[in-house]
Amino acid sequence: MATQAIDGAALRQMVNLARKQSISFAFCPGSKNDDVLLLDKRQPPAALAKDAKKIGSTPKTAFGRMNADAKTVWLECESALPNLAKSIRKYLKDNGVSTDVQMADGAAPAPDSEQDTPAPQDASAAPEAKPGVDKTAQRALSQELKDAVMKAARVGPDAQRLAAAAAKQIAAQIKRNELEAARTALSELASRIRGTQATSSEQTAPKSAPPDLATARRDWASARKAAAGDVRALVAGVKKAISDAEGLGHAPREIAKLVRPARQLDSRLDTLLAQIEKAGSPAERQKLTQAAQRQIGSHVGLMNTAFFKAVDQSGFAETNIRATVLGSLRKVNKAIRG
Numbered sequence: 001m002a003t004q005a006i007d008g009a010a011l012r013q014m015v016n017l018a019r020k021q022s023i024s025f026a027f028c029p030g031s032k033n034d035d036v037l038l039l040d041k042r043q044p045p046a047a048l049a050k051d052a053k054k055i056g057s058t059p060k061t062a063f064g065r066m067n068a069d070a071k072t073v074w075l076e077c078e079s080a081l082p083n084l085a086k087s088i089r090k091y092l093k094d095n096g097v098s099t100d101v102q103m104a105d106g107a108a109p110a111p112d113s114e115q116d117t118p119a120p121q122d123a124s125a126a127p128e129a130k131p132g133v134d135k136t137a138q139r140a141l142s143q144e145l146k147d148a149v150m151k152a153a154r155v156g157p158d159a160q161r162l163a164a165a166a167a168k169q170i171a172a173q174i175k176r177n178e179l180e181a182a183r184t185a186l187s188e189l190a191s192r193i194r195g196t197q198a199t200s201s202e203q204t205a206p207k208s209a210p211p212d213l214a215t216a217r218r219d220w221a222s223a224r225k226a227a228a229g230d231v232r233a234l235v236a237g238v239k240k241a242i243s244d245a246e247g248l249g250h251a252p253r254e255i256a257k258l259v260r261p262a263r264q265l266d267s268r269l270d271t272l273l274a275q276i277e278k279a280g281s282p283a284e285r286q287k288l289t290q291a292a293q294r295q296i297g298s299h300v301g302l303m304n305t306a307f308f309k310a311v312d313q314s315g316f317a318e319t320n321i322r323a324t325v326l327g328s329l330r331k332v333n334k335a336i337r338g
Contacts, residue, residue, distance in 0.1 A: 006039050007095045014039040018068040024048050026063040028056030035091050045078055074104040133177050141174050141182050152193050153323050159196040164320050171313045216335035217273045223328035224265050230319035231262040237316030261307050269295045289336045296329050
């Protein structure tokens with residue numbers, strides 16, 4: 001979480017990051033040349049604005065998303081202030097970052113805001129405006145992608161591999177606002193999943209036997225091991241991404257917290273499965289099965305938390321934690337019910 005105004009090398013680094021991806025910004029104009037600019041790649045703009053207001057000297061704030069290209073920083077505002085682009089341009093220049101600053105299409109300046117840059121005299125010489133970001137369409141496409149990945153996990157391993165291979169690219173297209181390309185890729189993925197589903201249906205016997213418990217246990221052990229490895233890769237990716245950033249002395253403690261959710265994938269379910277295998281009576285097996293199903297439900301709930309819904313799209317490392325764990329839990333559940 002950003003807690004202090006960004007300047008110097010850290011500011012240059014964040015502007016460079018904005019040339020690769022959209023980041024949140026919040027700006028609080030100062031009363032005596034003490035403006036506050038906060039930038040963050042994960043924290044929502046509105047939350048960032050609250051931090052800016054706490055450390056700024058005035059109650060005024062502007063916030064939204066920032067993108068940049070080689071020559072210009074673009075501001076897409078959820079809340080703006082008069083002469084915002086001019087003020088941020090000056091802040092950047094004062095901190096050694098010389099770049100133009102413009103309001104992106106779709107920005108919502110305050111009613112009394114003034115145009116930062118005069119209209120060009122020659123329309124043919126005007127710079128091409130950066131297209132606005134359609135947040136509603138992005139959210140809808142992101143949900144379509146999640147639905148496709150979940151459907152693939154239900155269809156089977158072949159469909160799951162297809163979805164895993166395509167998901168990262170489609171998520172990046174959505175993030176870059178390449179919505180038509182994302183729609184086309186999603187349509188192709190859906191078609192390939194349907195083809196895999198049809199093939200699987202043809203190859204599956206009408207009354208296929210559920211997986212045996214020993215096989216399901218081995219699959220669960222492999223899934224836990226794969227998830228732990230993906231979490232280690234994620235931690236390493238985050239550390240590498242911030243290795244050159246200044247003022248992040250607290251980062252190791254925060255990064256360590258990424259491991260905590262995965263630790264809940266412990267050996268309790270495996271212990272119950274071993275006990276089910278050795279159960280001496282139907283009544284004992286039923287009791288242990290109910291306990292195992294509660295544990296499965298707990299793990300499914302963990303995978304449906306915001307952290308695990310987002311972690312495989314973080315971009316810091318290529319991971320497939322959620323699909324791997326949920327797929328294995330379905331096999332275990334079928335085995336103990338069979």
